[in-house]
Amino acid sequence: MFGVTILGNNSALPAYDRHPTSQVVTLDQYQFLIDCGEGTQMQLARYKIRRSRINHIFISHMHGDHYFGLPGLITSMGLLGRDTDLHLYAPPLIKPIIDLMLSAADTQFGYTLHFHPLESEGMLLDDAKFSVECFRVFHRIECWGFIFREKKKPRRINKQAIGSYQLPTGYFERLKMGEDVITETGEVVLNEEVTLPNAPAKSYAFCGDTLFNPIVAEKVKGVSLLYHETTYLKGLEDRAHLRFHSTTTQAAEIAVRANAENLLIGHFSSKYEVLDEFLQEAKDVFPATSLAIEGVTYIIQ
Amino acid sequence: MFGVTILGNNSALPAYDRHPTSQVVTLDQYQFLIDCGEGTQMQLARYKIRRSRINHIFISHMHGDHYFGLPGLITSMGLLGRDTDLHLYAPPLIKPIIDLMLSAADTQFGYTLHFHPLESEGMLLDDAKFSVECFRVFHRIECWGFIFREKKKPRRINKQAIGSYQLPTGYFERLKMGEDVITETGEVVLNEEVTLPNAPAKSYAFCGDTLFNPIVAEKVKGVSLLYHETTYLKGLEDRAHLRFHSTTTQAAEIAVRANAENLLIGHFSSKYEVLDEFLQEAKDVFPATSLAIEGVTYIIQ
Numbered sequence: 001m002f003g004v005t006i007l008g009n010n011s012a013l014p015a016y017d018r019h020p021t022s023q024v025v026t027l028d029q030y031q032f033l034i035d036c037g038e039g040t041q042m043q044l045a046r047y048k049i050r051r052s053r054i055n056h057i058f059i060s061h062m063h064g065d066h067y068f069g070l071p072g073l074i075t076s077m078g079l080l081g082r083d084t085d086l087h088l089y090a091p092p093l094i095k096p097i098i099d100l101m102l103s104a105a106d107t108q109f110g111y112t113l114h115f116h117p118l119e120s121e122g123m124l125l126d127d128a129k130f131s132v133e134c135f136r137v138f139h140r141i142e143c144w145g146f147i148f149r150e151k152k153k154p155r156r157i158n159k160q161a162i163g164s165y166q167l168p169t170g171y172f173e174r175l176k177m178g179e180d181v182i183t184e185t186g187e188v189v190l191n192e193e194v195t196l197p198n199a200p201a202k203s204y205a206f207c208g209d210t211l212f213n214p215i216v217a218e219k220v221k222g223v224s225l226l227y228h229e230t231t232y233l234k235g236l237e238d239r240a241h242l243r244f245h246s247t248t249t250q251a252a253e254i255a256v257r258a259n260a261e262n263l264l265i266g267h268f269s270s271k272y273e274v275l276d277e278f279l280q281e282a283k284d285v286f287p288a289t290s291l292a293i294e295g296v297t298y299i300i301q
Numbered sequence: 302m303f304g305v306t307i308l309g310n311n312s313a314l315p316a317y318d319r320h321p322t323s324q325v326v327t328l329d330q331y332q333f334l335i336d337c338g339e340g341t342q343m344q345l346a347r348y349k350i351r352r353s354r355i356n357h358i359f360i361s362h363m364h365g366d367h368y369f370g371l372p373g374l375i376t377s378m379g380l381l382g383r384d385t386d387l388h389l390y391a392p393p394l395i396k397p398i399i400d401l402m403l404s405a406a407d408t409q410f411g412y413t414l415h416f417h418p419l420e421s422e423g424m425l426l427d428d429a430k431f432s433v434e435c436f437r438v439f440h441r442i443e444c445w446g447f448i449f450r451e452k453k454k455p456r457r458i459n460k461q462a463i464g465s466y467q468l469p470t471g472y473f474e475r476l477k478m479g480e481d482v483i484t485e486t487g488e489v490v491l492n493e494e495v496t497l498p499n500a501p502a503k504s505y506a507f508c509g510d511t512l513f514n515p516i517v518a519e520k521v522k523g524v525s526l527l528y529h530e531t532t533y534l535k536g537l538e539d540r541a542h543l544r545f546h547s548t549t550t551q552a553a554e555i556a557v558r559a560n561a562e563n564l565l566i567g568h569f570s571s572k573y574e575v576l577d578e579f580l581q582e583a584k585d586v587f588p589a590t591s592l593a594i595e596g597v598t599y600i601i602q
Contacts, residue, residue: 014346038339038343039343062405062406076315097398100401104395104442
């Protein structure tokens, strides 16, 4: 399973039981936390996501609605007896803040917190099954987007087609990787004759707080699901620009330019109680749009 | 009205929709916030307490469940356009943490945050109508209790008794303050003959995280309402002592020794889902006990 669960979909001021930004990306057995606004640990409990399964946390920037829940979460992990390493990818300024808080509380964790400062665009995590990259977005202070990519999946053996070759299964791994093989009798078996392509590798891009900038579309080109902030409805482009945020149509325009397959919108201003117009306005530009609703998991197809 | 509204009644790990410590003391038109665990700003909204009415915040100690909601609350106050001064009474270590957070967010408030470091026992606020003092309690790190006292109320004029003197009303203010007066004709009017005592001044003491120590009872002698933590049920005195916390019977024993009129208990460990036994055990020792329930306002009689 590859999906993203929304824990907070509101902008800076919590309102209408909408919470500040936080999301959990699930990729098979892995769970990654993106941003950690105040109350994230309570939202994890509310939606029955186990804190202990999260080993990697990504923080986009140093505005409080994106990380004020982090000290509480990592402290609770310690109180719950965690002993697994935790990796934090965040702006460098977060480290002295956490260090001061821990020292003031006279607290030591029973686990190791590895701090990976975000300083340049590129690969953060490169596993056999997935990768995570960061890229710059355009906010009032330095701010990062993240892309989660499945690794390309192996091809599937076409059992019907391979039957005529009577190949030993020892050849299968190379065939799955896309190679042609030569049998012991010297016969060439073309890969495309005996294998089927697997589902294409999927990807998820998170663009938290950012003003409208086509450079963002270049960074997230071709993603399966793009999350892009929409703090305001259309018509408020000037206000959005002044505050380094985006409107519905601007987010949808990024999805169009990126040739994304699907768009997820969130970070709604607390000036809006009802969200229907957000969805309609974005869909008018990019039909495959969904509203980010707290507690809902969006499967990346 | 003099009362306390509970926003969080749980100990460090939020559980069962119980939140970390926070309370609002209301004294006529004043509202004071004591402690500010994660999610306090959401709890204020949930119970319809206006952030803008809070001008004084008291933080007992530097464990996260007592202040991790503070950065979010004071940031939201700024975003909401607050321009009234805010006074923060807290351990000195909180200031560099807040300063670093504001600097990392490149945020300036439109209001002035006055920081009053807690360094010695004594008066924090001395107004015409009330006072607030702090005193040391006994926790793993430095920790403070607070007492809110109404000022002694003026005596009331006994209209029937004063009739015979035909005193001009200009004398009344001095009589209300308890003085005798001498009329222009040289007649002495004894205060107790023409005035009635008013209701006695009430008081509220907050003893957050502390182990059992009879010195605490001395500090809160005779209060109208004592809040004392009860992290554990009785029988767990050893664990409570090790973790610098108290049990139900220990809290009730402090109320007895202090000759308090009423006791309010909270800071329940997340190991307990049902709280009935907390109330019963404390009542067995001190009958005038109430459980601190979130969203409930306890009037100080």
